[in-house]
Amino acid sequence: MDELIETHPGSWILVAGPRAIRATMLTLIARLAERGPVRVLDGGNQFNAYLIARQLRGQPNLLSRISISRMFTCYQVLAALEKASELPMPLVMLDFLRTFYDESVPFHERRRLVSRCIPHLRRLSVMAGGAVSIHPPAVTSSEAETLFAILAEAAAERWIQDPPAPIQQPGRLC
């Protein structure tokens, strides 16, 4: 999967799966940095510069090609996307939905914000393409599924890795 994901100018791809796909996304960032500048927006505190440095194998100067900005609320995600200008570099958005799972924000508001983000994902991917990763929430909900559906609908391509089989709750032990 790591080698297959490619960004294409004019569109963005959705990479969905368990937290383990973080490694795939970091590999993608390292690979993109080898080719040129790359912009990373991190919605889930997933960016790890040390892991990427290891993947860049003795080319620490390539770390300077990666521009990173972290967001901790869904409002910040939208604000960061709105503020970003179109540049000739691919966009990698890590754990896009993490902040949108925050139940302290009413669901209609989260849905509105996700919808407002989508045109910006498209805009920022025009020149060099983009990749957006998402993970399922800790506890699945219909709200999370709705948010996922909005994103999946808007993505040009979808890479979906199945989560591991759910764990069966043990029976009564006493």
Add this chain to the structure above:
Amino acid sequence: MDEILTGWLLDVYREETSLTLWLLDDDGQRRRLTHPFPAAFYAAGPANQLRALWRWLSEQEIQVHLSRMERKDVFQGIVTVLAVEVVHAPQLDALFRRAVETYPDLTYYDGDISISLRYAARFGVFPLARCQVVVNAERVKTITALNTPWELEPAPVPLRILSIEPDRDPAQACPRHLVIRYDRIRYILPLEPARAFLISLRSTLERYDPDLILTDWGDTWLLPCLLKLSKEYNLPLPLNRAETQGVIEHQARTYFSYGQIVYKGSQVQLRGRMHIDRRNAMMWSDYGLEGVLEMARVTALPIQDAARLSPGTGISSMQFVTALRANILIPWHKHQAEQPKTALELIHTDMGGLVYQPTIGLHKDIGGIDFVSMYPGIMVRFNISPEVPRSKAGDLTPATGEPGKVPSMGIVPQTLAPLLEKRIAFKTALGNLHPKDCRREVYKARASAEKWLLVTCFGYLGYKNARFGAIESHEAVTAYGREALLRAKEAAEDLDFSILHMYVDGLWVQKPGCSTPEDFQALLAEVSERTSLPIALDGIYRWVVFLPSRVDERIPVPNRYFGVFQDGSIKVRGIEARRHDTPPFIAETQMKILAILAKAADADRLPDFLPEARQYIGQRLDELAKGRVPLAELLVSQRLSRELTEYSSPSPAARAVWQMQAEGKQIHPGQQVRFLYTRGEPGVHAWDGTESTDISMVDSNRYKTLLMRAVGTIIRPIEQHFEIMPQHSNYVLFPNQKAGPVKELGGQMPLATFLDLRGRLVQLH
């Protein structure tokens, strides 16, 4: 006719259209006053949307004054806003909610600030403030604070406090009676028959008319139970002093805070009186009522909130009051993401506090020196605030910002400065008070409340929902901290001290011949000079042991040590006795062993006390083997960290919860679970379940293993240092390795590392 009152402000809350104040006047009367009071929120955005909002607001029933003005946004500078002044402040919430729903794309400010904070900011008052109030027919015309929250010894408030506690934990068994206490009176009130019980309690409430009702399990059991009984028997209870309002009930909830799942039980708040549930109050075991009242004074949060809300909310409230007074906009939602930086810059900036790994083993005559409230001190001294541009890293000079564009002091340091000053004043006063001075406990409690606010303020700078937080400011604080600690290290080395360990804001130093406080004064002065931060001698240890990793005893572990100061007091960090999940029997054993060793006048005499320690260990093992340890002393208490369905392999706590669920008891993530280790399956017994157990079921081997591990933590390094053969062969510190003297292993160079924001150790390059 106007009347002038002086007294203490007890509470402020909103009613339908006005504000209600409770004043305890100098005649001892509890006065219920009202105060009409306007409050404002602001909106910014495209002009056409603001015009539409203006039109919409003009059509609403709620009375408002609208205007266009310029205000300061900490992140964006001066912005043009539509100011919406709601004539009756209590109506603001409803109007604001509707405006947000109708115009969701605008940026809003000051929309969700509680009315009590607005009032505090407007009139300079705070809970328990001495006030002068001019009233006319119980309606406030003016109110003036006669003191400030920063006084060390405010005039004592003659509060009437009624304490109610059930005879047992309601989660375990149904209580049979309540213990009632007030003034010098204490009596037992049986819960049955219910009618007689209610009549008697009502009589007490009417007769004593308390200002504050202190309970155990009042939020989660007692008050809900009283309300239910009162309704059932149609016997109203005057829990509220204000008859026009009902009791305020908040539901239980579970939430994430600083990476931990937290459970907050339901809450019951009163009007006209205050209710604090000691079992549901924040940090009650640490600072008690005195600390809660101090928290309320300095944060301006109502007392019932100050008791229940986190120090983070306290810091946030203080910042809101500062912002309101300075006419700075308070964003409803923070929109600013981190400024883009390169991955290389991220590595350089996102490093956390500096840690210099300890030299493993026993050391004597060690000076422990700490920067005084280092991170808040840095924020104040170096003016760290989101709106103040930073000077270059490594330069320990205060940031000033651009002339004419930012205040001389940013909103964050402006908020913290008086708090920091007060805490330092308390610490200084405590150092000068006689050990038997009755003010000591009060000062300690107040200083502790302030300590928690100051501890939190740094993390809060990086907290996602902090309105005046910024990750760059958070990183700047740690950058200054690292620089200060490095300068302290250089100062110590220039004065021929050896550094044994450094941990974020503290150093452990040693120099032959230095064993009195005077011997360290030159170092303290030098560090203070080089860093411009206050630093103090925490104490001189007769001896201290820095412990290795459990996995590999060649690897040191930061901040895991125990030692004895020259006055015989013990300090421990990171060992079993400090862990919340250690059974009391084991924690007590470990601390008692340390108390025995603390009798040694110096480190060289430690072997003389090992026989006594070993005898004590033998005694404790014997108690365990013979089943003489009370079950409550063996309880393990752990927090349920997730939903049961999310456990891939069930922890002992999860197994205990399954038992309780099978009995129909609900436990939520974040709640504490108490259990015993038992023999056979499932290996645990839920303490708060209904089934009983006895000592014969207890897995004594497991407790023995835990006990010997705790014993080994203390005894083994000392035996190794003096090359004494272990007397207990079953220490379980390093199950895979043979024991060997630390001296052979401890020659490695300490590694300098950083703790990054996620708590990982990162080696210094």
